[in-house]
């Protein structure tokens with residue numbers, strides 16, 4: 001079975017790189033945020049607003065765990081690795097951490113406030129705090145670490161493919 005999971009902060013490129021990587025590897029592609037929206041008929045930000053973050057995290061956990069047992073490239077939600085059951089499941093698949101610094105993430109996201117955890121405040125400051133808190137988790141859970149700063153999505157995909165060709169440890 002070939003399951004590749006992409007993790008990283010908002011703006012790290014999980015959705016963009018995941019789709020390209022799946023195309024290159026001829027694997028199905030799943031973006032967990034998109035799958036949740038399809039299953040629930042609601043945007044992620046509407047689930048946050050109507051049901052709260054705790055309810056979203058439970059939905060995210062179930063959706064992610066079910067996608068991690070099949071073939072495919074799976075782009076996780078930015079906060080997913082902080083859920084213990086998801087972190088545990090990631091140990092069994094090839095997990096790639098897309099690294100981005102707050103400056104590049106902000107440049108990519110801009111003032112798009114559709115991400116609920118970044119809405120309603122200073123996006124740049126929130127990203128800095130989020131990265132500080134999450135970096136140790138992403139680093140621990142990601143088997144491969146790929147720096148995306150200053151690189152185009154196609155270059156990131158090339159590096160991931162090279163890393164995946166290395167024999168599994």
Ligand SMILES: Nc1ncnc2c1ncn2[C@@H]1O[C@H](COP(=O)(O)OP(=O)(O)OP(=O)(O)O)[C@@H](O)[C@H]1O
Pocket residue numbers: 008009010011012013014015016017033077078108109115148150151152153156
């Ligand atoms: N390596 C890159 N270089 C420049 N821009 C990029 C790169 N990767 C992604 N982008 C752009 O940055 C924006 C955010 O990327 P994307 O939606 O793939 O991130 P994400 O990690 O899926 O974020 P989220 O956690 O919010 O879903 C998009 O507009 C995308 O085109």
Ligand SMILES: O=C(O)C1=C[C@@H](O)[C@@H](O)[C@H](O)C1
Pocket residue numbers: 009010033044076077078079080115116117
């Ligand atoms: O960083 C986060 O915690 C999130 C990122 C998005 O992918 C969504 O899963 C949701 O907006 C939460």
Ligand SMILES: [Mg+2]
Pocket residue numbers: 014015016031033075
């Ligand atoms: Mg995404």
